[in-house]
Amino acid sequence: MKGRHLKLMRLLNRQQLLTARELAEACGVSLRTIQRDVLELEANGYPIYSERGAEGGYRVLPNRLLPPLALREQEAITLFLMLDWVGQIPDLPFGPLRGDLAEWYLHELPPDLEAKMDRLKGRVRFARPDTPPSPLTRDVLRLLEAEVKGEITYRTTSGRRTILMDPIGLTFERNRWYLLAQTDRGLRQYRVDRMEQVLPTTISSEQLTFEEAERQVKSGEQVTIRLEMTSLGERLLEGILPLNAQRTWSVPVTELPFLGRQLFGLGENVKVLEPSTLKEEILQQARDMLASYDA
Secondary structure (H helix, E strand, C coil), X not given: CCHHHHHHHHXXXXXXXXXXXXXXXXXXXXXXHHHHHHHHHHHCCCCEEEECCCCCEEEECCCCCCCCCCCCHHHHHHHHHHHHHHCCCCCCCCHHHXXXXXXXXXXXXXXXXXXXXXXXXXXXXXXXXXXXXXCCHHHHHHHXXXXXXXXXXXXXXXXXXXXXXXXXXXXXXXXXXXXXXEECCEEEEEEHHHEEEEEEEEEECCCCCXXXXXXXXXXXXXXXXXXXXXXXXXXXXXXCCCCCCCCEEEEEHHXXXXXXXXXXXXXXXXXXXXXXXXXXXXXXXXXXXXXXHHC
């Protein structure tokens, strides 16, 4: 399948009436090329409807059930295996669809390819994700679709907290569902299986994407944070810094005093390796606390 065909299908999937000239300009090709592309897509079963006349153009049929894309055999097999793996991920936001996607796709394929993949699926296995129940992924997705800020009831090691946040997006990392969100404490990551309630507010979301949020964080002067932590420290750190395997973060210099107070509260479970300014910040907090007891 040509990359241009995929772009053309994405444009038509917007359910808008688009002229051949508009499609040609969007794809950067000639009118003749776009007309040939439309004919090829129609021949492959893509449900394009054309309206003639001065106000005419192309659109796709509403409420359609698309046949399989015009994929090469290896592409079709790869897509099936990926769908089969997705079906194993618990609490996918799209509910009961996840368990059936691979089978629906399989049964729409030509009989010979369906039989080949039916045999193959018993000989290729992905590790089943060991994921805790995270039923509120759907509530988080609805919040993203509503484009509003939300209020979550979150279970921490020190008890329940109610947090007002602006959701950025869901991620599936290390077999866990996480919500990345903007809060009054900056960018934070929350495990969805520790959420007890997700409520929408009437406050409009900034609708940041992952990339936009990362660019926003990096826009000011940054400093690299490197930590060493126990397994408990890793859990305690959730909600303070987005977890990563490198245990290294780039954070705004202006956040260092606040971050120091948060890390100080985690005790010996989290140790700052660098920068020295953050280590000194935490040492000074320890000195101040000891001094308050000597007074």
